[in-house]
Amino acid sequence: MSTMTLLEAANKAMQHEMANDERVVVFGEDVGLKGGVFGTTQGLQNEFGDDRCFDTPLSECGILGTAVGMALYGLRPIAEIQFLDFIYPGFDQIVSEAAKMRYRSGGEYTCPMVIRSPYGGGIRGGHYHSQSSEAYFCHTPGLKVVIPSTPADTKGLLIASIRDEDPVMFLEPKRIYRTAKGEVPDGEHVVPLGKGRVVREGSDCTIVAYGAMVPLVEKAALEAEKQGKSMEIIDPRSLVPLDEELILESVKKTGRCVIVHEAPRTCGYGGEIAAIIAEKAIEYLEGPIARVTGFDTPFPYALENLYMPDVRRVMSGIAKTFNW
Amino acid sequence: MAAPTRKKKKSPGKKSEATASGAQLLSVLNDDGSAVIGGDPGLAKETLLSLYEWMVRTREFDRRMLMLQRQGRIGFYGPILGQEAATVGSVAALDGEDWIFPALREGAAALMRGLPLREAIAQLIGNEMDRCKGRQMPCHYTYKEGHYYGMSSVIGTQISHAVGAAMAAKIRGDKAVIAGYLGDGATSSNDFHAGMNFAGVYRVPLVMICQNNQWAISVPASKQSASETIAIKAEAYGMPSMRVDGNDVLAVYQATRQAAERARRGDGPTFLELVTYRRLGHSSSDDPSKYRDEEEVKAWEKRDPVDRFRRYLSGKKLWNKAKEEALNQDIADEVNAAIKAAEAAGPCAPETLITDVFAEPTEQLREQFAQVEEVNREQTGEFPL
Numbered sequence: 001m002s003t004m005t006l007l008e009a010a011n012k013a014m015q016h017e018m019a020n021d022e023r024v025v026v027f028g029e030d031v032g033l034k035g036g037v038f039g040t041t042q043g044l045q046n047e048f049g050d051d052r053c054f055d056t057p058l059s060e061c062g063i064l065g066t067a068v069g070m071a072l073y074g075l076r077p078i079a080e081i082q083f084l085d086f087i088y089p090g091f092d093q094i095v096s097e098a099a100k101m102r103y104r105s106g107g108e109y110t111c112p113m114v115i116r117s118p119y120g121g122g123i124r125g126g127h128y129h130s131q132s133s134e135a136y137f138c139h140t141p142g143l144k145v146v147i148p149s150t151p152a153d154t155k156g157l158l159i160a161s162i163r164d165e166d167p168v169m170f171l172e173p174k175r176i177y178r179t180a181k182g183e184v185p186d187g188e189h190v191v192p193l194g195k196g197r198v199v200r201e202g203s204d205c206t207i208v209a210y211g212a213m214v215p216l217v218e219k220a221a222l223e224a225e226k227q228g229k230s231m232e233i234i235d236p237r238s239l240v241p242l243d244e245e246l247i248l249e250s251v252k253k254t255g256r257c258v259i260v261h262e263a264p265r266t267c268g269y270g271g272e273i274a275a276i277i278a279e280k281a282i283e284y285l286e287g288p289i290a291r292v293t294g295f296d297t298p299f300p301y302a303l304e305n306l307y308m309p310d311v312r313r314v315m316s317g318i319a320k321t322f323n324w
Numbered sequence: 325m326a327a328p329t330r331k332k333k334k335s336p337g338k339k340s341e342a343t344a345s346g347a348q349l350l351s352v353l354n355d356d357g358s359a360v361i362g363g364d365p366g367l368a369k370e371t372l373l374s375l376y377e378w379m380v381r382t383r384e385f386d387r388r389m390l391m392l393q394r395q396g397r398i399g400f401y402g403p404i405l406g407q408e409a410a411t412v413g414s415v416a417a418l419d420g421e422d423w424i425f426p427a428l429r430e431g432a433a434a435l436m437r438g439l440p441l442r443e444a445i446a447q448l449i450g451n452e453m454d455r456c457k458g459r460q461m462p463c464h465y466t467y468k469e470g471h472y473y474g475m476s477s478v479i480g481t482q483i484s485h486a487v488g489a490a491m492a493a494k495i496r497g498d499k500a501v502i503a504g505y506l507g508d509g510a511t512s513s514n515d516f517h518a519g520m521n522f523a524g525v526y527r528v529p530l531v532m533i534c535q536n537n538q539w540a541i542s543v544p545a546s547k548q549s550a551s552e553t554i555a556i557k558a559e560a561y562g563m564p565s566m567r568v569d570g571n572d573v574l575a576v577y578q579a580t581r582q583a584a585e586r587a588r589r590g591d592g593p594t595f596l597e598l599v600t601y602r603r604l605g606h607s608s609s610d611d612p613s614k615y616r617d618e619e620e621v622k623a624w625e626k627r628d629p630v631d632r633f634r635r636y637l638s639g640k641k642l643w644n645k646a647k648e649e650a651l652n653q654d655i656a657d658e659v660n661a662a663i664k665a666a667e668a669a670g671p672c673a674p675e676t677l678i679t680d681v682f683a684e685p686t687e688q689l690r691e692q693f694a695q696v697e698e699v700n701r702e703q704t705g706e707f708p709l
Contacts, residue, residue, distance in 0.1 A: 025495065027325070050326040051495050057525055062484060062518030069488020072473060073423070075495065077488075089514065096478050097485070105466040105474035106457040107680045141681050165683040194686070241686040 002184055007177040009151035009184050010040045010116070013158035014078060016187070018048050021076060024162060026053045028063055028080030028116075037082055038118060038177055064090035064115065068097050071113040076162060084119035084171060085128045091136075098167040099142030111167045114158070118174035119147075120212050120262050121294070121308050126301040132211075132263035132294065137169045138239050138272070144168040144193055145239040149214035151182045153237060156191030164193060173211035180215065196243035198250070202232035205256035205321055208247055208273055210235055213260045213309060220314035229318065239269055247273060248281050255286035256321040260309050265293040288324050290317040325495060327525045349567045349599060352574035355627060357635020365578045369642060375416055375573050376637055377651060379408040379630050382432040384655045385441070388663070389448060393462075393608045397667070398448040402463045404429040406571070406603035409629035410535045412436070413576030414598070418503055418531075418584055423471040423493075425486035425504045427479075429535060429602075431463055433505075437470025441658060445666035453669035457676045471500075480506065480513025483532070487519040490528035490593070501529045501587040503580075509540025511554055520595070524561035527592035531583040532558075534595070535570060537602035542615040558595035570598030571629040574636075601627075674708040 004012070017024045026044055028036075032055040035042030044053040056063050060081055067079040081087045087094070094115065101111040121130035137145045146161055146168055148154040154172070161168040173180075199214060200221055209217040214235050221231035232250050236243055251257050257277055259270035270291040277289060292309045300307050352363045367375075386404050393401040404411070407429055415424065415433045424433050435444060439455075446453030448462040455466050456474060466474025475482050486504025493500045510516055511534065523530050536554050538545050551557055558565035568579045576598060583594035601624035605612045612621075637643035674697075678689040685693075700707045 025325075054325040057518075057521055059518045059521065061514045062487075062522045065481060065484020065515055065518060066488030066491055066522050069425075069485035069490070070492040070495075071488075072485060073489040073492035073496075075492045092478060092514075093481060093484065096476055097481050100476060101474075102682070103680045104456060104460050104464070104476065105468075106455045106459065108455060108466045108468040109474060110683075144682070241682075241688065244687065 002186055003181060004151050004184050005178045006148065006151045006154050006172070006180040007038060007040055009154040010158055010172060011042060011044075012184065013155040013162070014041065014044060015047065017159055017162045018044065018052060023074065023076040024052070024078065025070065025075055026078045026080065027056050029056060029058055029082050031055060031080050036080065038174065040116070040172070041080065060086055060088070060090035061093060064093035065097070067113050067115070068093055068101070068111055071098075071111045072101070072109055076112055078114045078116060078162065081115060081117040083129050084117040084133055085131045087117060087133075094137070094143065094167070094169075095140045099140050102166065103142060110165055112165050114161045114168045114170050116170045116172065118177070119171045120173050120175050121299055121304055122175035122212060124301070124304065127299045130299040130304070132261065134169075134171055134239060135263055135267055135269050138269055142167070143240060145171070146193060146237065147171045147173065147211045147239065148237065149173065149176070149211055149235050150180055152184045152189070153191055153197065155184050156189045157193065157237060160190050160193050163190070168193070171211070175212040176215060191237070193238045194241035194243055196234055196236040196246040198246070199233035199235050200231065202230035202254065204230045204254055205258060205318055206232045206234060206247070206250040206254045207258045207260060207314070207318070208234045208236065209260040210237065210239070211262070213262060216309065216311065217260055217314055220311045220318065223311060223315055224318055229322070231318070244276055244280075248277065251277050251281050252284045255284055257285075258290045258292060258314065258317040258321060260292045260314055260317070262294045262308060264296045265291060266296050268293055287321040290320045292317040325491060325526050328527050349569055350575050350579055351569040351572050352578060353569075353572045353632050353636055355632060357632050357639055359574070359636065365574055367574070367577070371416070372637060372642060375412055375577065376633055376643070378412040378416070378432065378436055379573065379633065380651055381435070381655050382408045382412060383630055384652075384659060385432070385435070388659050389445070390604075390608065392448070392663070398462055400462045401448065401608045402428045402606070403604040403608070404432070406624060406628065407535060407537055407600050408432070409573035409576055409633070410570040410598045410600050413573040414503065414533050414580040417577045417580035418501065421471070421499065422501045422503060422584065423473065423486075423489055425473050425482045425489070425502065426475055427482060427505045427507050427510065427535070428463060429507070429537070430505045431465055434465040434467045434470065434472045437467055437472050439465060439467040439470060439472065441662035442665040445662055446669055449666055450672070451666070451669045452672055453666055454672070457680070458672035480510040480515040482506070483510065483513070483515045483519035484522070486532070487523045487528060487530060490523065490530040491526055494526065494528050499588055501531060501584045503584075504530060504532050506532065506534050507540060508534065508536040508538065508545045508548055508554060509543065510534075511557065512548055520558065520561040520563065523593045524563050529587035529590070530593035531580060531587060532593060532595045533580065534597050535600055536597050537600050539602050539606070539612070539616070541606040541610060542612075544616075553597060555595060555597035563593050563595050565595035565597065567597045567599060570600030571627045571632065573629060573633050
């Protein structure tokens with residue numbers, strides 16, 4: 001075990017897999033000598049050479065399109081998109097190409113590739129460095145969508161994503177890149193995709209949260225405890241495939257659910273979780289499902305704090321499941 | 325992958341070598357089938373005959389498939405009449421280990437790589453014999469054993485895939501060359517710029533082959549780009565290029581061979597503009613009389629690639645009427661048998677609705693499928709319907 005940040009854990013996962021499998025290559029804007037704008041790819045080019053970790057021209061469309069080609073040919077590309085907000089020029093390559101390759105070719109061609117990108121707000125990044133657009137990708141059949149919230153999960157999930165036979169969107173909560181610190185197993189550490197994590201056990205209400213919202217709802221759970229309410233926190237870790245069972249079991253036990261995400265509310269992933277609970281566990285509910293989310297606005301700069309879910313809003317969401 | 329430092333090279337003097345030139349057109353065959361003086365590449369007799377046979381097979385396949393579409397036996401077809409030399413000549417010039425990233429009108433490449441004719445027709449039908457498992461519209465073949473990749477319908481996206489595959493081949497130190505095809509319309513796409521740029525920067529083993537057939541559905545090449553030629557665009561990406569008479573199978577073969585050898589030597593990508601003409605509609609759903617002059621089509625009929633090459637072979641005493649009749653009969657029999665076999669195949673299994681989304685269907689997919697199965701059994705007592 002070593003103590004490290006979430007950012008360092010992402011780096012260690014790539015280093016581990018590059019050493020483990022010579023098909024793994026890492027590329028993107030400024031990922032080479034600079035080691036990425038946040039530093040996630042630091043040292044990889046020095047250790048593995050510039051055939052395995054290299055800078056690209058400034059084109060998300062080119063990065064993602066060539067990643068598809070590399071995967072088709074037999075490499076295991078890890079493409080970094082500097083900020084999720086910049087991914088849209090390459091969106092077509094993700095949703096029309098990578099996600100459809102296995103299906104459209106009847107399984108002849110596959111796209112085992114990882115698209116890593118920092119996402120989310122709370123860093124004073126304004127509209128173009130703050131978005132949480134995970135729902136677009138969850139809505140695309142053929143893509144897996146993974147979001148870690150701890151350093152250990154970051155390493156384990158990223159290694160699992162690199163080894164996965166299908167394209168994975170690996171979204172890194174940049175707000176907690178350096179604030180999330182924790183013990184991470186050395187060497188081999190794999191967290192399977194599609195298995196959620198019980199962050200905290202409780203009996204009165206379930207909170208479902210992922211990414212940077214997990215440490216936030218942990219704080220809210222402590223507050224709730226002071227009010228005599230026992231919160232259970234579930235981190236699904238991968239949105240696709242989703243560990244429905246874990247969420248449903250928890251809600252059946254607690255009878256209440258609050259879903260927290262930074263993304264805009266309308267058609268956000270919280271809606272999907274709420275629908276699953278309504279379809280499969282409505283008879284267990286003792287109160288309405290509550291969503292605490294970002295706004296249906298472009299991501300604001302000056303009013304970022306108002307936009308982002310905070311402990312106060314999570315507490316209000318919890319209250320709504322009890323008082324209605 | 326490091327972007328190599330470029331040395332200024334002396335520009336090659338010979339007309340037939342790739343240069344970043346503008347309007348010059350490489351031709352080997354004159355319209356009467358004679359070879360331009362000093363231009364005959366002197367290919368072996370077997371190669372010449374194989375080129376011709378594939379062009380005739382491609383044409384007959386195309387004619388019959390369009391007919392099946394008109395008869396309602398397949399849903400859609402994208403004809404290639406008049407462009408046979410471009411595909412046949414370029415694919416024949418590649419090695420078996422080389423990869424092909426096709427666009428809409430290179431289906432014959434899959435056949436040349438070994439895709440059985442009946443499976444190609446099954447793809448057009450979309451049944452259990454189809455390698456795509458009935459998941460794509462017609463003309464979207466896939467054939468991995470032959471390194472023929474299954475394209476999407478989005479214009480231009482395959483360009484970046486070809487470049488990515490070429491980057492991978494270079495990283496792995498393989499000798500494979502990647503052939504990436506596109507049409508004139510695709511030169512306006514995002515992926516054209518992105519892919520060409522990456523190819524130039526990393527100097528990958530790639531031959532980009534643009535079939536400039538003058539029309540992107542109803543938009544003529546002149547409205548697609550203000551560039552004097554398509555070939556000249558390559559210059560901005562640090563890539564040599566050549567304009568080639570796309571209705572001249574020997575010129576196409578020769579240009580592709582040179583470009584592939586250059587790529588295999590590690591000297592980087594080449595861009596070929598094959599100047600040709602789409603004589604029929606964009607697809608079976610298109611009526612070109614709405615937007616273009618029949619006179620233009622007639623003028624190109626005179627430059628028919630199959631007729632030209634037949635005249636060349638006849639002139640060399642390699643071909644005659646009896647051989648022509650025998651070949652036509654063989655191919656007709658072959659196509660008839662393949663249609664029969666393909667039409668005899670059963671429908672796609674219902675389970676294939678949810679397989680191949682991922683390596684293994686998710687719980688959610690299994691549940692969705694089970695619900696549909698249950699509804700159908702409840703209401704009709706049957707599943708599949």
